[in-house]
Amino acid sequence: MTTFNIYLIGVGGQGIGLLSEIILRAADHSGQSAVAVDTHGLAQRGGVVVSQIRLGIAAGTPLIPGHQADLVVSLERHEAMRGLDSAARPGGTLIYYDTVWQPLGVRTGEAAEISAEDLAAACQERQVRLVSVHDPDLTDARQQNMRVLKTIHQEGLVPGISQADYLQAMDDLMTGGMLASNRKLFLD
Amino acid sequence: MKKMGNMLLTRPPFSEIVMGNTALVRAMIETGTRVVTSYPGSPTPEIAAAIASIPPDERPFYFEFSTNEKVATEVAYGAAVNGHLAAVFFKSVGLNVAADTFVQLSLMNIIGGLVVILGDDPGANSSQNEQDNRHYAQLSYTPVFEPADPGEAYTFYKAAAKLARTQHMPVILRLTTHVCHAKAKLAFDAWRPHPRDDTPRFDPANGPYIPIAANVFPMKERALERLSAVRTFAETTALNRVSGTSKRRGIITTGLTALSAEAVLAETEDTPEVLKLALSYPLARETVRDFLATHEEVFVLEELDNLMEMEIKSLAFDAGLRTKITGKTDQAAWMGEYTPDKVRHLLYQVWPDVVPAASTPAPLSVPERPAQMCPGCGHRSAFHAIKAVLADADITVADIGCHTLGYLPPYEMGQLLMCMGASTAMGSGLGLFNQTRRVVAFMGDSTFFHAALPGVVNALFNRHNLTLILMENGTTAMTGHQDHAASGRNFNTETVGIPLRQVLQGFGIEAIFEVDTYQQAELGRRLQEALAVKGFSVVIARHPCMLKFTREQRRRPNYQLRQVGVDQESCVQSHACVARFGCPSFVRHADGRVSVNPDLCIGDASCRQTCPVEAITKPQIRSTEEDPP
Ligand SMILES: Cc1ncc(C[n+]2csc(CCOP(=O)(O)OP(=O)(O)O)c2C)c(N)n1
Numbered sequence: 001m002t003t004f005n006i007y008l009i010g011v012g013g014q015g016i017g018l019l020s021e022i023i024l025r026a027a028d029h030s031g032q033s034a035v036a037v038d039t040h041g042l043a044q045r046g047g048v049v050v051s052q053i054r055l056g057i058a059a060g061t062p063l064i065p066g067h068q069a070d071l072v073v074s075l076e077r078h079e080a081m082r083g084l085d086s087a088a089r090p091g092g093t094l095i096y097y098d099t100v101w102q103p104l105g106v107r108t109g110e111a112a113e114i115s116a117e118d119l120a121a122a123c124q125e126r127q128v129r130l131v132s133v134h135d136p137d138l139t140d141a142r143q144q145n146m147r148v149l150k151t152i153h154q155e156g157l158v159p160g161i162s163q164a165d166y167l168q169a170m171d172d173l174m175t176g177g178m179l180a181s182n183r184k185l186f187l188d
Numbered sequence: 189m190k191k192m193g194n195m196l197l198t199r200p201p202f203s204e205i206v207m208g209n210t211a212l213v214r215a216m217i218e219t220g221t222r223v224v225t226s227y228p229g230s231p232t233p234e235i236a237a238a239i240a241s242i243p244p245d246e247r248p249f250y251f252e253f254s255t256n257e258k259v260a261t262e263v264a265y266g267a268a269v270n271g272h273l274a275a276v277f278f279k280s281v282g283l284n285v286a287a288d289t290f291v292q293l294s295l296m297n298i299i300g301g302l303v304v305i306l307g308d309d310p311g312a313n314s315s316q317n318e319q320d321n322r323h324y325a326q327l328s329y330t331p332v333f334e335p336a337d338p339g340e341a342y343t344f345y346k347a348a349a350k351l352a353r354t355q356h357m358p359v360i361l362r363l364t365t366h367v368c369h370a371k372a373k374l375a376f377d378a379w380r381p382h383p384r385d386d387t388p389r390f391d392p393a394n395g396p397y398i399p400i401a402a403n404v405f406p407m408k409e410r411a412l413e414r415l416s417a418v419r420t421f422a423e424t425t426a427l428n429r430v431s432g433t434s435k436r437r438g439i440i441t442t443g444l445t446a447l448s449a450e451a452v453l454a455e456t457e458d459t460p461e462v463l464k465l466a467l468s469y470p471l472a473r474e475t476v477r478d479f480l481a482t483h484e485e486v487f488v489l490e491e492l493d494n495l496m497e498m499e500i501k502s503l504a505f506d507a508g509l510r511t512k513i514t515g516k517t518d519q520a521a522w523m524g525e526y527t528p529d530k531v532r533h534l535l536y537q538v539w540p541d542v543v544p545a546a547s548t549p550a551p552l553s554v555p556e557r558p559a560q561m562c563p564g565c566g567h568r569s570a571f572h573a574i575k576a577v578l579a580d581a582d583i584t585v586a587d588i589g590c591h592t593l594g595y596l597p598p599y600e601m602g603q604l605l606m607c608m609g610a611s612t613a614m615g616s617g618l619g620l621f622n623q624t625r626r627v628v629a630f631m632g633d634s635t636f637f638h639a640a641l642p643g644v645v646n647a648l649f650n651r652h653n654l655t656l657i658l659m660e661n662g663t664t665a666m667t668g669h670q671d672h673a674a675s676g677r678n679f680n681t682e683t684v685g686i687p688l689r690q691v692l693q694g695f696g697i698e699a700i701f702e703v704d705t706y707q708q709a710e711l712g713r714r715l716q717e718a719l720a721v722k723g724f725s726v727v728i729a730r731h732p733c734m735l736k737f738t739r740e741q742r743r744r745p746n747y748q749l750r751q752v753g754v755d756q757e758s759c760v761q762s763h764a765c766v767a768r769f770g771c772p773s774f775v776r777h778a779d780g781r782v783s784v785n786p787d788l789c790i791g792d793a794s795c796r797q798t799c800p801v802e803a804i805t806k807p808q809i810r811s812t813e814e815d816p817p
Contacts, residue, residue, distance in 0.1 A: 039313065045593065
């Protein structure tokens with residue numbers, strides 16, 4: 001079995017952990033072995049949060065060697081650039097939710113905000129396919145992770161995982177109103 | 189939804205995807221662990237989260253968050269000498285706090301057995317340093333198990349508990365950040381509950397338990413004898429593992445580092461053999477000697493310090509072995525986590541023919557994203573107000589907690605940091621002979637009870653001249669909102685919260701000021717008054733943790749999300765809100781305009797007072813959440 005590496009990156013509070021756990025569990029439901037790890041530095045507190053999943057590995061390090069991520073998933077534009085920089089392999093794919101949570105330097109006026117064009121150019125240079133997701137109808141920011149999952153599924157960005165596997169994984173982890181609204185978003 | 193608590197209590201064998209920290213809790217249950225204690229600290233708090241998922245009346249063991257790591261160790265020890273298998277867990281630097289007690293443990297006859305679970309943090313992901321706690325193990329003759337992944341966290345805990353119980357000794361289970369937080373699908377054994385035995389079995393005849401004078405040496409002798417018994421275990425245990433093919437070259441390593449090596453070597457042919465030891469201390473000398481004797485070159489791949497390398501080299505010298513042994517070759521080898529990338533680089537330095545150099549593209553430029561205080565955080569309001577009062581020359585002393593983040597721009601409140609509770613006493617020292625630069629120390633409320641009390645008492649006792657600002661948010665925020673002595677709840681039940689003000693008054697502190705941090709002008713005035721006091725003064729700067737508060741509110745139906753806005757007509761683009769108050773909810777546009785990020789604003793309105801032209805509008809309802817999500 002070949003390994004498929006997924007590197008997820010976002011800002012603390014965006015729901016990277018849940019998104020990662022759904023993909024991990026969906027992979028398991030699809031019969032693939034997998035290991036994963038979450039990395040949150042100084043707690044979450046608005047810093048960078050990373051999660052890594054390695055499909056096709058039953059036991060082994062969950063840490064993806066540099067620039068060997070087949071898929072980078074991000075929930076924010078600056079973090080998409082960071083994930084591209086540190087993890088994506090040439091020929092891989094970057095999918096991100098196109099929203100901006102300005103980093104400190106941008107807010108204090110010391111750094112420039114990264115534009116969607118900057119990111120597209122960088123992807124081209126690194127030979128990484130870019131999939132940008134944005135849904136103007138989405139009112140609750142906490143669902144952006146599920147919106148990205150929907151496109152991951154529609155585009156078949158993770159091999160071997162079916163819709164039923166994703167739904168089952170969502171069932172494992174959510175309940176009540178949260179499950180209902182996220183299922184609806186995923187299926188609509 | 190799958191319920192973690194139910195899963196942990198399953199009787200027949202089962203498989204489930206779990207985090208290392210969760211796997212440990214199942215191991216505690218299966219081994220019949222009766223008492224578990226802790227003080228929160230990354231990377232371990234999720235162990236407590238897993239325990240909390242089990243309904244209190246079904247929990248097979250007692251658990252508490254104690255006031256600090258030393259207390260937690262003492263509670264677990266007390267239970268263990270009463271005959272109960274006990275465990276204590278905390279983060280790497282927690283062992284410094286626990287040390288005075290911890291170093292004595294191996295001298296004792298711990299009839300129930302005691303497992304000390306350490307969450308070490310190579311790479312300093314969430315700690316002040318990346319200290320190598322194996323030094324403490326050597327210092328105190330305590331064995332160290334080194335699990336590499338969740339599966340080993342589970343099996344090694346069970347082995348450690350068995351050893352601790354049969355040898356009546358303390359045993360360390362040393363996890364590292366990415367072992368605690370790794371996830372894998374594990375096959376768990378059946379749980380056959382042990383018959384419950386509450387008998388207090390403490391008997392001085394099992395001792396001595398009093399390490400003084402003549403007792404010390406027989407106690408030390410026993411510790412050394414146990415250690416040599418454990419060495420035999422370390423040499424013979426099936427938990428050691430060898431992988432790879434080459435007889436010419438070998439690697440000796442432990443834990444997650446072994447998995448990094450295996451990942452890097454998987455890409456090569458005739459891979460060096462990797463000897464992965466289950467215990468880093470005591471060293472499995474026989475096993476290592478045999479491995480050295482059967483390889484021409486051996487690389488000791490050891491994260492952080494070079495303890496195994498030194499012992500392996502001296503052992504080879506004593507045995508007259510000619511094997512070429514390499515360990516640390518440069519300073520970088522002493523630093524950082526041994527990730528696959530790091531290990532690739534280290535292997536390349538030693539055996540360039542085995543592992544090719546990594547090629548990395550020129551880095552892209554991305555603005556850094558340091559952790560910061562949340563939208564609405566009361567600490568932000570406090571720092572903004574305090575900064576306005578203090579002069580540039582004044583000295584601000586930080587402490588550990590969310591408020592540490594005040595050291596960052598734009599506040600830059602906090603110029604020195606050490607460890608939990610250190611600010612008051614460091615500030616006391618900074619105040620000596622100092623007539624010109626006022627000293628202000630910060631402190632969180634969980635930290636106050638953890639390790640700050642002696643420093644506070646000392647400031648009073650020795651008449652030091654400084655102002656302490658107690659950043660009271662009602663919780664241990666940084667590590668995930670654990671209750672503390674002032675919260676009015678412990679892990680298990682309601683308690684009477686210990687009021688900070690009365691504690692300070694009880695000590696005899698007269699100059700105590702209290703204010704809600706959202707009242708920024710008032711806080712400024714109170715601080716002026718406190719600074720004018722000669723001697724020790726305290727300002728209690730209070731506001732509930734807004735992350736915790738908002739999460740709780742949002743769990744209720746019909747939560748109304750409110751948000752402020754920026755009135756573009758009146759905004760003069762002074763950027764006071766976005767650049768000086770610095771709430772992450774503000775957005776600064778390239779043309780100088782400022783707006784509010786609807787994904788982030790919680791409508792707390794603490795920002796409104798910071799705008800010189802009152803351009804920040806009253807919070808308006810943005811949406812109503814019928815169902816809690
Ligand atoms: C000895 C030690 N134990 C635990 C920790 C982990 N830790 C970091 S911040 C923190 C919370 C401090 O809480 P509090 O003082 O109430 O400040 P808050 O985060 O709530 O602002 C803890 C426990 C540590 N750094 N050192």
